[in-house]
Amino acid sequence: MPAEDNPPAPPELLALAHAHGVDTSYDAGAGPVQVAPRTLTTVLAALGVDAGTPELAAAALERHRAEQAQRLLPPTVVAWQDRRTALDLPADAGVRVELEGGGSWELTHDHSWWLPEDVPLGRHVLHVTAGERAGRAALIVAPARIPEPRQRSWGFLAQLYSVLSDQSWGMGDLTDLADLAQWAGAELGAGFLQINPLHAGMPGVPSDPSPYRPSSRRFADPVHLRIEAIPEYTRHDGVRDLARRARLLREEVLEHDALIDRDSVRALKQQALELLHTVPRGVGRDAAYRAFVRREGEWLERYAVWNALAEVHGAAWHSWPKGLRHPSNPQVAAEKAALTDRVEFHRWQAWLVDEQLRAAQRAATDAGMPIGLIHDLAVGVHPDGADAWALQDVLATGISTGAPPDAFNAHGQDWGLPPWRPDTLAETGYGPFAELLRAAARHAGAIRIDHVMGLFRLWWVPVGARPTEGTYVRYDAEAMLAVLALEAHRAGTAVIGEDLGTVEPGVRERLAEHGVLGTSVLWFERDWHAGGAVLPPERWRAGCLATLTTHDLPSTAARLTGDHVALRHQLGLLARPLAEEQHAAATELADWQRELVRLGLLADGAPVTPEALHAYLRATPARLVGVWLPDTVGDPRPQNLPGTWDQYPNWRLPVADATGTPRTLDRIATAPGTAAIAATLTPLGAPPGVPSGVPSVAPAAGHADRRTPPGDPV
Incomplete structure (x- = not known):
């Protein structure tokens, strides 16, 4: 931003911002940048503080100091x-x-x-x-530390929607998840299965396919249901007719190169669920449903009411009649009474998903997985969705989270997700955050927290401003970590933090102190203080999930062929000329080839293979080693290509082989690459350097060097 567009902020405004945890400068790697006064005043306004003029800022600062002096206790x-x-x-x-x-x-x-x-x-x-x-x-x-896995293990990383079987309705479902876990655990000795967020998506057509911008993080999406696994399925002939129609959706993807069409899958499943909802439940199932409704309480009620209202007024609740825009308004209660049947329908769907999630985790642990499912908790929610409506009192209005400009993205990022307000969150005793964690951990052996740095600070961007016009807002990390530790302890779950991207000094150490595992991606593990040399395996941190790639990064097959550079060139995403990018990619691959040869994991002159790279991960002390499921069949395509919207089919690709031919779960299970990678990683020994006395995760019963790689958490 030119200096004339960014005048210095008055001292009253700077002091007020600091008092409310709002940073007045940031450093993205090229030296400190001062935050514009208009950004500070907008962010403070979202925190309920009027600082529109120096006089107002001074008065607000005086009031804040007086209130703090009068308080006996913090919230x-x-x-x-x-x-x-x-x-x-x-x-x-x-x-x-x-x-x-x-x-x-x-x-x-x-x-x-x-x-x-x-x-x-x-x-x-x-x-x-x-x-x-x-x-x-x-x-x-x-507790001072979060439970950690008892033993070192490896497992698969999968996007559930992309893993189809011969029975699923056009996209992977929760029965496919259970089958994948049973096979991986019982046949291959895998210890876990990490999947994408299953959060409830936004209604409407076309829908947003990203699992990281959901309507609700609290409840899972009924689109993941296996309709035939619902006990009432056998008692309605019309639903079986719909199942036959679903075969066409599946065949389009598996046999005719179609993209995964969530909207069509959702529409067909909704028809089936409408029919099944008319089938009476037996007394036992009805009792289980009522127990679920009691357990979920007000959260479930608000979620179901929002969905019922969205059917009538559309999903964008900001444009609803004024009396419906806050869940506590009397008009909401009146309309809820008029929509009793629809509210009940949405409560019932949430219960069905919960049942099938519980069954999937039980299948994983029954197959011998010491961890089982690892559920992914997205960093935020869609501003027009159910959670944003239900939790608007603890979310910042007119603000979106994102990332500042850095060496990898000079324009910064805006994710379109309203952040927690740190002040009102503290006033609630962090209850909404605790409940969210409780739900995420209920049917999991571990949870992954997307952009875990958000426990410390988040980049706030005023809605309508450029991502470069944001600033960091601080959270009470001590309280956030305490809530996380308490809920993980009660659920018996481990926690993995996605700590890729810009990470403030000391954050990784603080997370490790409390037992939060980090995420380490092989291609980024370099000694950046020594010219970027490959980091030897013994210098990797033990407290991490180590992988070759993630959903936002190129597949291993693409890395080994250079196809990832060609794809980005084709879409106009390269920051440098094609030849420079190709040279950099070839140099990077040569660096790793030399390291693999040095360690005796690859013959001199031999090409790098996925098996050799996974053997390298095994040589690190990483507590968990993750295998990107598409790597087992040589899929060259990323599931998500950050920086694209309609130029690339993000979040809509089935797992496919090197030729682009979709592969069902049965075909993945028999692929030579799957067996080779599993043989490389099985068995993993006990993790070196694990301190004695560290609490560990019991088998679930249903439930150093600065590394700053590029990262796009959403």
Whole structure:
């Protein structure tokens, strides 16, 4: 931004921004950049602070300081298990802890105020009185470390929609997921299966195929259901007719080179579900459904109501009649009563998906997987979707998350996702965040958190502004990590953070301290302080999921042939001339070839193979090693090509072989490449350097060097 367009911010505005956790400058690798005053005022406005003039900023700063001085407690207090926690309170205060499970503790003053080490894990309430003042805060007591996998293992990374069988309806479904897990665990010895987010998508045609911009992160999408696996299926002849029509959708993809058509799949499955909803449930299934509704409570109710209202008024709730734009409005209750049947239908669909998710995780653990399913939690939600409507009081209005400009993307990124408001999130005791994590972990052995750096800070972009016109907003990382640790402990799940891209110094270390595994991609593991030399396997971090690629990166087959450069050239995405990019890709491949030869994993002069690269991953201390499922059959195509919208069929490709011929799950299971990679990785030994006493994940029962590679979390 030219200097004349970015005048210096007045000191009152800078001080106010810092007081609210809003950064006033950032460094994308080329030196510090000052954030424009208009960005600061817009971001502060989204936090409920009027700073439109220096006078208003000064008044707001004075009010903030006075309010902070008057408060006895912050909104949320964090304590770590087996550690004493100091409280900054007056000596004559009265302090009481209201325990989550009932009962309370009165604390006594002993020269200073301390929370004792034996406060039980949980979400409690801290009450304080001091003279005429009184205060309360959410008290989160969390374990110091998140459970980690008990043993070193490998597993597959898959986009579920892309893995079709001879029974699925045009895209992979939850029964395909169960079959994939059973085969990988029982036949190959895989320890886990990581899949894309299964979050509920936005209704409407055409729909957004990206699983990282959902309507709701709290509930999974009914489009993933296997209709024939619903017990009521056998009791309705009309649904069996629809199943025969679904065969045509499947054949279009598998035999006629069609893209995955979610909209057609969704429409057909919705017809089937409408029919099945008329079939009476037996008393046992009805009891299970009622128990699900009670467990999910208000979250489920709001989700179902939003879906029912969206059927009438369209998905963009910002344009609904004014009385329907907030879930607590009386008009919403009135319309809900008029839409009782539709609300019930959407509650019921959510239950069906939950049942099939539970069955898939059970299939994985029954097949011997020590972890089972790894569910992916997207970084945010669509601004017009169910969660944005239901949670609007804790989400920032008029703001989108993204990434600042850096060496890999000079224009920055805007993901179109409203961020948490750190202030209101803290006022709720982080309840919405905890509930989201609880749901993600319910039928998983681990969860992957997309853009895990968002626990510390997020790049906020005012809606309508360029991504370069944003700034970082800080979160209470201590509280976010405590909530994450508590929910992971209760669910018995490990946590993997997607920490690719711009990572602030100290963040990876802080995550590792609490047991959050990172993500390491082979092509990016370089010693950037030593000229970018290949990082030897013994210098990789142990606490990570190590892979060759991800859904946003080229497949291994494309890397080995250079096809990824040709594809980006074809679409006009190269930042340098084609010859330079091809030379850089060839140099990179030669570097890895020399390293593989040095380690005895490849014969001198032999071409690099997927098996040799996976053997290299096995030579690292990485706790988990992930295999991109399409690599087993040589698929050269990426599932998502960041920087494209309609130029490339993102999120719509079935797994295919090197010729582009789609391969069903049965064909993948018998592919020579699958057996070769599995043989390379089985068995993995115990991870080196694992500290003793580190908590580990029990088998689920249903449930150093700076590495800054390019990354696009959505």
